[in-house]
Amino acid sequence: xxxxxxxxxxxxxxxxxxxxxxxxxxxxxxxxxxxxxxxxxxxxxxxxxxxxxxxxxxxxxxxxxxxxxxxxxxxxxxxxxxxxxxxxxxxxxxxxxxxxxxxxxxxxxxxxxxxxxxxxxxxxxxxxxxxxxxxxxxxxxxxxxxxxxxxxxxxxxxxxxxxxxxxxxxxxxxxxxxxxxxxxxxxxxxxxxxxxxxxxxxxxxxxxxxxxxxxxxxxxxxxxxxxxxxxxxxxxxxxxxxxxxxxxxxxxxxxxxxxxxxxxxxxxxxxxxxxxxxxxxxxxxxxxxxxxxxxxxxxxxxxxxxxxxxxxxxxxxxxxxxxxxxxxxxxxxxxxxxxxxxxxxxxxxxxxxxxxxxxxxxxxxxxxxxxxxxxxxxxxxxxxxxxxxxxxxxxxxxxxxx
Numbered sequence: 001x002x003x004x005x006x007x008x009x010x011x012x013x014x015x016x017x018x019x020x021x022x023x024x025x026x027x028x029x030x031x032x033x034x035x036x037x038x039x040x041x042x043x044x045x046x047x048x049x050x051x052x053x054x055x056x057x058x059x060x061x062x063x064x065x066x067x068x069x070x071x072x073x074x075x076x077x078x079x080x081x082x083x084x085x086x087x088x089x090x091x092x093x094x095x096x097x098x099x100x101x102x103x104x105x106x107x108x109x110x111x112x113x114x115x116x117x118x119x120x121x122x123x124x125x126x127x128x129x130x131x132x133x134x135x136x137x138x139x140x141x142x143x144x145x146x147x148x149x150x151x152x153x154x155x156x157x158x159x160x161x162x163x164x165x166x167x168x169x170x171x172x173x174x175x176x177x178x179x180x181x182x183x184x185x186x187x188x189x190x191x192x193x194x195x196x197x198x199x200x201x202x203x204x205x206x207x208x209x210x211x212x213x214x215x216x217x218x219x220x221x222x223x224x225x226x227x228x229x230x231x232x233x234x235x236x237x238x239x240x241x242x243x244x245x246x247x248x249x250x251x252x253x254x255x256x257x258x259x260x261x262x263x264x265x266x267x268x269x270x271x272x273x274x275x276x277x278x279x280x281x282x283x284x285x286x287x288x289x290x291x292x293x294x295x296x297x298x299x300x301x302x303x304x305x306x307x308x309x310x311x312x313x314x315x316x317x318x319x320x321x322x323x324x325x326x327x328x329x330x331x332x333x334x335x336x337x338x339x340x341x342x343x344x345x346x347x348x349x350x351x352x353x354x355x356x357x358x359x360x361x362x363x364x365x366x367x368x369x370x371x372x373x374x375x376x377x378x379x380x381x382x383x384x385x386x387x388x389x390x391x392x393x394x395x396x397x398x399x400x401x402x
Contacts, residue, residue, distance in 0.1 A: 009145045014154075018135050018371035019043050022355070029359055039394040041321075041382045042365040044189070044339070046254045048313065050294075051306035054253065057297035061290040072289040077281045079106025079262065083292045087262055090299030091247070097234045103264055103273070105280055106287050106295075110219050110248040110261040115140040116283070117215060117244065117263070118181075120275045125180040128160040130172055132190055132372030132379075134217065137183045154374040164191065165375050166344075170333065171199045174206050182207060184233075185217040187224060190372045190381040191342040192318075192334020194229050200236045207242035213272070214243040219261075222252045222311055224337045240266040251339065251385070253298050253307050260287055260295045314339050317391055318384035324395045328402050335384070342369070343380040351380055362397035 015021060022042055030036050050058075064070035078084075084104040092099045107113050115136050123145050129137050138159065141147050148158030155161055160179050162172035170193035175182070182203060186195035207214050216233040224231055233243045245264040249255035265273045297303040322335035325343055333342040343366070345354045351368035358364050358380075369379030384391070 007143065009143055012142050012147070012149060012156075013139060014150055017139065018367070021371070022365070022367065025355070025359070026365060036363055038359070038363045038365060039386065039390050039397075040365045041384075041386050041391065041394055042367045044251065044383050044385055045256050046251065046314075046385050047387050048254055048310050050254055050258070051298075051303065051310065053297045053300060053303035053306050054294045057303075058290055058294045061293040065290065075286045075289055075292070077284050077286045078102075078277065079104065079287065080289070080292050083296045084262075086296045086299040087247075090304065092232065092234070095231060095235060097232060099234075099264070100267060103266055105263045105265060105276060106292065107261050107263060107280070107284065108259040108287050109250065110217065110246040110263070111136055113246050113261060113263045114215065114217060116279065117276070118144055118146075119279060120272055121181055121213075126158065126160065126178060127181045127183070128162055128175045128179040129183045129373075130164045130185060130188065131161040131374060132164065132369060132376035133183065133185050134189045135372060137185075137215075137217075138373075154370075161373070161375075163375050164188065164193070166331075166333065171196060174202060178210060180210075180212050182212055182214045183217070184214055185219075186230070187220040187334075187338035187340075189217075189220065189338075190334075190340055190367065190369065190376065190379075192336070192338035192340035193342075194224060194226075194337045197230050197236065200230055200233060200239075204233070204236045204238045204242060208238050212242065213269075214239070216243050216245045218245055219248040220251060220338050221247070222307075223315060223339055225315065226337060229337065234264070234266075240268045242269075244269070244272070249295050249298070252311070253295070254310065255291075255295070258291055258294065260291050313388070314384050317386070317388050320388075321382055321384055321391065321395065324399070328399060339384040341382045341384070343382060345369075345378060345380050347378075349378070351377055354380055358398070358401075361401050362394070364394045364397055 084101040087104055088099045147156035150156050160175045164170045164172045221231040233239045233245050248261040265276045298307050318335040318339050321341045322332050325332045331344040335341040351370045355368045367381040369376030
């Protein structure tokens with residue numbers, strides 16, 4: 001094959017995708033340890049089944065699909081209006097945010113949207129990305145050719161990194177050099193920390209002043225326990241003229257295997273709104289009717305009650321992990337407003353070496369912090385999405401190892 005026809009920017013990606021690397025390491029360990037009893041607290045997949053209200057809604061929708069009069073074929077690529085209105089009613093109206101259904105775009109996952117949204121922007125723009133953060137933001141821009149080359153310190157030459165660490169209370173400073181596209185994630189994956197209202201206001205003011213766009217990932221907003229903390233970028237004055245927001249049902253309602261999410265593009269961003277509509281109608285056929293009916297019922301009185309119970313259960317597990325590690329003498333962050341615990345590992349250890357050590361001695365899997373960015377080195381992410389009893393066993397093994 002003629003290599004000149006290949007997108008050479010893929011060669012700049014540092015190895016495989018983070019979670020693919022972890023899966024490969026686990027598989028290799030299992031080959032040599034056939035009786036291994038591995039407990040996975042690494043990838044952020046859910047373990048609780050779908051709530052009864054969702055199952056009932058799906059059954060009803062399936063029955064509708066079996067009758068000619070209620071059968072649904074192709075739906076609107078941006079989502080059925082009943083779901084878009086339910087999202088506004090359930091997520092935004094209670095927080096005093098006005099929104100038009102046409103600003104809501106339903107999709108099959110925020111990972112896809114976060115990666116695909118950069119199609120709307122020039123390959124020559126300057127981007128800013130939190131460090132550490134979900135790797136898809138960076139990787140998708142590497143593929144597009146915006147990042148330059150990777151340097152000896154693990155950073156790409158054309159990317160502005162927004163350090164988010166204990167030293168600045170996980171509140172990144174504004175970019176020191178001009179940028180046009182800013183990624184923010186709150187609650188942050190992997191640190192589990194939340195951006196304050198003051199921090200978000202500074203970024204919104206910066207974006208409006210400089211003509212930049214904020215891409216705000218709020219996939220874990222429903223895990224925020226303190227209602228005074230901002231759940232949405234649109235709680236911040238001025239955000240509608242500079243910000244796009246991503247949300248997901250994957251962790252909120254256990255839809256990791258069902259696939260449903262949504263992106264908000266305000267009408268004030270008229271050019272980007274029309275471009276995203278064209279993008280979705282050209283490259284996406286919409287989420288199926290059954291799934292959208294399942295998502296809609298989450299915002300019913302009973303559906304939300306059941307959903308909150310699952311979220312509370314995961315957060316109780318997060319608190320258990322956090323408290324156990326603290327009792328072992330470790331410094332940890334997160335686990336209070338997000339399902340992730342950001343574990344500061346013993347000084348001098350590399351996070352991937354610690355991954356290997358934990359796997360070989362405890363048969364417990366977490367996620368190396370360096371996989372989320374250079375500032376993640378020296379940390380390790382654990383998730384509370386695992387089974388509660390299995391998590392207790394994992395913590396017991398960790399304590400015994402220590």
